[in-house]
Amino acid sequence: MCDMASGCTHSAHTARSASSRIIALGKGLGNGYSISALLGSEELRTAARANLFTSTYMFETPPMRAAIATLTVYDRDGAFAALTSAGERLRDGLLEAAVATGHAINYSGPVAVPMMRFENDPGAIRQAAFARHAADLGAIFHPVLNWFLSAAHTDADIDEAIGIATEAFRLTPTAG
Secondary structure, eight states, X not given: OEETTTTTSSOHHHHTTOOOSEEEEOGGGGTTSSOOEEEEOGGGHHHHHTSOOOOTTTTOHHHHHHHHHHHHHHHXXXXXXXXXXXXXXXXXXXXXXXXXXXXXXXXXXXTTXXXXXETTOTTOHHHHHHHHHHHHHTOOOOXXXXXXXXXXXXXXXXXXXXXXXXXXXXXXXXXX
């Protein structure tokens, strides 16, 4: 299973109760530093020990220290639970706002790394309009990429984003 896009942001394997033999982590692992990790099950350990591992940046310690600090804070602060809660709050609020303003949307992905698309919007015209209106109002909802929530997002932050999205939905045409 690959968790490279979100690092520890949503821990897809944990959210899906998956038991992977090998997991690739990156990006979020070092909170912005260039680091990745390949984690494997016990039965893969013998095979892994038979390989020579090298790296251009193997002896660069700041990314490694950043990864350790990130994982420590992640565990200490219950980041996975916070991200799940914030993601569910955002998802529920945006789905409700879309319906209330007459929009049909598709909302998918792990709750802390969601993707939203307008139905029947082949040129993504309404998608772009929504993103532009939201940005003008103070929230970034990327029109073509997944969104990444943070453990630093509070309920108030999510509620503010939902309020901005609601207004952005109102300003976005319901038909293309």
